[in-house]
Amino acid sequence: MRGFNEIYEQIYKESKEELEKLRIKQICKRPLVILAELSCAMLLYYFVCLRQIKLNIPFLLDVFLILFIFFLLFAIESALNSNKNKNYHYNKLFKEKVIKKIVEGYSEKLNYNPNVIDYVDNQEYYNKYVRELVVQGLEKELRRNLMDNDNTKLELHNEILSYFLNSDYAVISRAYSDSEFEEKYYSFYYEDTIYGQLNEGHNFTMTEIKTEKENGNIKGETIGERKKFQGIFVTNQFEHNVNTVIKIRDNFKISLFNNDIKLEMDSSEFEEAFNVYAENKIIAMQLLTSDIIQMLVDFKNETNIVPEITIKNSNLYIRLKTGDLFEPNMFKDSLDYSTLKKYYDTIKFTVELSEKLVDSIVQTEL
Amino acid sequence: MKVMIFLLVILFVYMFFTYNSFVKKKNKIKQAASGIDVYLTQRFDLIPNLVECVKAYMIHEKELLAEIVKLREQYFMNKNLKQGEMLNSEYNKVIAIAESYPELKSSEQFLNLQKSLTKIENQLQAARRVYNAEVNIYNNSVQMFPSGLLASFFGFKEEEYFEAETQGRNNIEIKY
Numbered sequence: 001m002r003g004f005n006e007i008y009e010q011i012y013k014e015s016k017e018e019l020e021k022l023r024i025k026q027i028c029k030r031p032l033v034i035l036a037e038l039s040c041a042m043l044l045y046y047f048v049c050l051r052q053i054k055l056n057i058p059f060l061l062d063v064f065l066i067l068f069i070f071f072l073l074f075a076i077e078s079a080l081n082s083n084k085n086k087n088y089h090y091n092k093l094f095k096e097k098v099i100k101k102i103v104e105g106y107s108e109k110l111n112y113n114p115n116v117i118d119y120v121d122n123q124e125y126y127n128k129y130v131r132e133l134v135v136q137g138l139e140k141e142l143r144r145n146l147m148d149n150d151n152t153k154l155e156l157h158n159e160i161l162s163y164f165l166n167s168d169y170a171v172i173s174r175a176y177s178d179s180e181f182e183e184k185y186y187s188f189y190y191e192d193t194i195y196g197q198l199n200e201g202h203n204f205t206m207t208e209i210k211t212e213k214e215n216g217n218i219k220g221e222t223i224g225e226r227k228k229f230q231g232i233f234v235t236n237q238f239e240h241n242v243n244t245v246i247k248i249r250d251n252f253k254i255s256l257f258n259n260d261i262k263l264e265m266d267s268s269e270f271e272e273a274f275n276v277y278a279e280n281k282i283i284a285m286q287l288l289t290s291d292i293i294q295m296l297v298d299f300k301n302e303t304n305i306v307p308e309i310t311i312k313n314s315n316l317y318i319r320l321k322t323g324d325l326f327e328p329n330m331f332k333d334s335l336d337y338s339t340l341k342k343y344y345d346t347i348k349f350t351v352e353l354s355e356k357l358v359d360s361i362v363q364t365e366l
Numbered sequence: 367m368k369v370m371i372f373l374l375v376i377l378f379v380y381m382f383f384t385y386n387s388f389v390k391k392k393n394k395i396k397q398a399a400s401g402i403d404v405y406l407t408q409r410f411d412l413i414p415n416l417v418e419c420v421k422a423y424m425i426h427e428k429e430l431l432a433e434i435v436k437l438r439e440q441y442f443m444n445k446n447l448k449q450g451e452m453l454n455s456e457y458n459k460v461i462a463i464a465e466s467y468p469e470l471k472s473s474e475q476f477l478n479l480q481k482s483l484t485k486i487e488n489q490l491q492a493a494r495r496v497y498n499a500e501v502n503i504y505n506n507s508v509q510m511f512p513s514g515l516l517a518s519f520f521g522f523k524e525e526e527y528f529e530a531e532t533q534g535r536n537n538i539e540i541k542y
Contacts, residue, residue, distance in 0.1 A: 264499040282401065285492035364488060 004344045007105035012335055015097040019090075019334035026090045027330055037077065041070035094328040095192070098335070102344055103194050107351065110196040110204075115168070168193065172207055175235045179310045179317035180247065185211035185228055192326045194347065202238035202358050206350055208325050209233045232325060232346065234318040236354045240361055241314045246284045247277040248296070248309040267293050273300050286364045287311065292356050299349055307353065316357055318350060384513055388522045391504040395525055398497035399447060402528070405490040406450040409457070410438050412486075415479055416460065423470045427463060434460060451528075454490075494528045501525045 045066050095114040103112040173188045192208040210230040247260060251273050260277035263284055270293045278284035300306050310317040326343060328334060417431050424431065437453040461483065464470050471477075505524045508517040517523075 263496075264503055266495045266499045266502065268502075281496050282489055282492045285495045286488055 001107055002105045004341055007102055007344070008335070008337065008340060010105070011098055011101050011340075014101075016335055019093060019097060022090050022093055023328075023330060023334050033077070034074070037073045038066075038070050040073055041066050044069050090330070091328060094334065095326065098328075098340065099192065099326050099343065102340065103347065106344065106347055107196070109198060110194055110347075110351075113193045113195070115191040115193050115207075172205070172209070172233070172235075175205075175315070175317065176209065176211075176233055178312065178315065179233075179235075179319070180245075180312075181308060181310065181317070181319050182211060182229065185213055187212040190233075198236075198351065198358070199355050202236050202354075204234070204236055204351065204354055206232060206234045206347070229319075229321065230324060231322040232318075232320040232350065234316075234320075234350050234354060236316040236318075236358055238314055238316070238358050238361065242283060242287070242311060242361060243313065244278070244280045244283050244311075245313075246279075246287065246309075246311040248288075248307070249275050249277065250306040250308060251275050252306075265293065267297070269297050273297065273306055283364075287357070287360045289360055292353075292360065295353060295356065307349075309357070311357070311361070316354065316361075318353060320346070320350070322346060381516060384516050385520055387513075388504075388507060388517060388520065391500070391507060392522070394500045395497070395504055398493070398500045401493040402447060402490065402497055403445060403450070405486055405493050406441070406447075406454065409483065409486045409490065410441060410450075410453065412479060412482060413438050413457070416457075419473070419475050419479060420460065420464050420467075420470060423467045424460075424464065427460070430456070430460060430463075447528075498527050501527050 045062070092114070095112075099114070100112045103110050169188075169190065172190050172193075176182075176188065189210045189212075190207045194204075194206040196204055198204045208231070211228045213226055213228045251271070261279065261281075263276040263278045263281050265271055265274075265276055265288070267290070274296065276284060276288065296307055305320050305322060308319045325346065329336070329339070332339070413434060417435060421428075421431060434453060434456045437449070437456060441450050441453055461480065464476065507513045508522055508524050
């Protein structure tokens with residue numbers, strides 16, 4: 001494991017120039033496009049005017065017509081590029097040269113996959129129909145509906161269904177449903193996966209996810225989607241089975257319909273920020289040792305993020321509401337020290353917390 | 367007059383809920399205490415096995431072994447947690463002394479016994495933490511204002527925390 005400063009120096013030497021060049025190029029590209037569109041608009045107008053030169057067109061109408069043509073071209077260009085990430089190349093390079101180096105520098109046991117989703121046809125179909133059904137575990141109903149409807153599209157539907165059932169997407173979204181962090185969500189997205197095997201030989205996966213819930217109107221129709229959660233989701237699978245469910249949640253969230261049994265912990269600082277719900281109080285107390293509790297409290301005090309945890313049978317799930325994490329800011333230095341340190345510290349915290357909790361589970365004879 | 371009645375009703379409702387809250391917290395303490403008792407009982411049930419296992423080796427510790435057998439009987443009669451903790455502390459002394467006998471330490475029976483005892487001790491520690499957490503919540507209600515006023519009115523007093531026995535904190539004397 002290497003320290004952050006050492007990793008940062010290496011990345012700086014290897015990639016700073018290349019990243020900055022691409023970043024500046026991407027920033028300048030947009031104004032150039034706008035300038036080109038404006039020039040086209042003016043050329044078009046004057047070409048048309050040459051034919052109408054005998055007409056006395058007022059000056060204000062001139063300006064109005066130029067702007068109208070410009071915005072028409074702008075709208076056409078935006079519509080054509082609406083499904084493409086305008087900073088795609090810079091993002092891709094940033095993730096390969098920076099994020100990957102940070103992950104591999106932190107631990108040789110970890111690997112990184114940016115999971116950049118290529119935009120495909122039927123994006124609308126994915127978002128509105130298939131994702132919801134797969135996440136809600138209603139694949140059988142989907143198959144039945146597909147058979148009843150258009151058979152010519154069955155092949156395409158099966159391909160899509162296969163992706164959502166068998167892919168990393170399916171594994172991660174099912175794990176998220178199992179973690180009981182959220183009751184219901186409409187859409188689930190993920191990218192930037194860090195994975196590997198940690199000290200106790202357990203499987204560790206850390207992913208950046210986003211869930212959305214539907215926005216409805218008074219009639220109950222879906223009119224759009226609203227972001228519900230964005231941040232880090234960690235799964236750990238280990239051999240021991242705790243045969244119980246333990247949840248650590250943000251104290252701020254109070255659910256009137258929560259039937260879980262609340263466990264009072266013996267640290268007042270911890271109780272101010274966290275609520276622990278456990279079927280078996282003794283097992284929960286055994287697993288949540290004082291150093292784990294202190295680690296959670298320290299993280300909350302430093303970052304103002306409350307780590308939420310679910311321990312369920314042979315799985316440990318952790319969730320951090322970090323927002324959009326491993327994305328570069330076009331208008332900031334590509335190797336901004338504090339931003340990269342934040343990435344490193346988040347990875348370090350989730351790995352250390354996972355190791356401590358799994359170690360606690362393994363050592364406690366349940 | 368109406369205002370007076372209204373204030374009295376509010377006071378009564380507040381007293382009603384506060385009293386019930388005290389009762390609920392006290393019952394949680396009792397529940398946590400019974401949890402400790404369960405694990406202490408499990409631990410002490412192994413005392414006869416321990417005595418049987420070590421008596422042939424620990425000839426010089428006969429008095430200590432007799433003491434823990436006696437304390438065990440007393441505990442099962444009274445179910446006093448403080449007495450239980452004293453016995454637990456003596457029990458730990460025996461284990462520590464036993465570990466200084468190499469032949470005993472490598473005996474399979476002793477090793478199995480030690481494993482069971484360690485598991486129960488971990489559960490016992492967790493049970494003590496649960497107990498202390500419940501006592502903390504109850505004592506806060508008893509001490510804080512205005513619930514503290516009602517606590518003294520209804521006769522609710524502070525409870526003691528579970529602390530490690532002083533004997534248990536001292537170094538154990540090993541006789542060779």
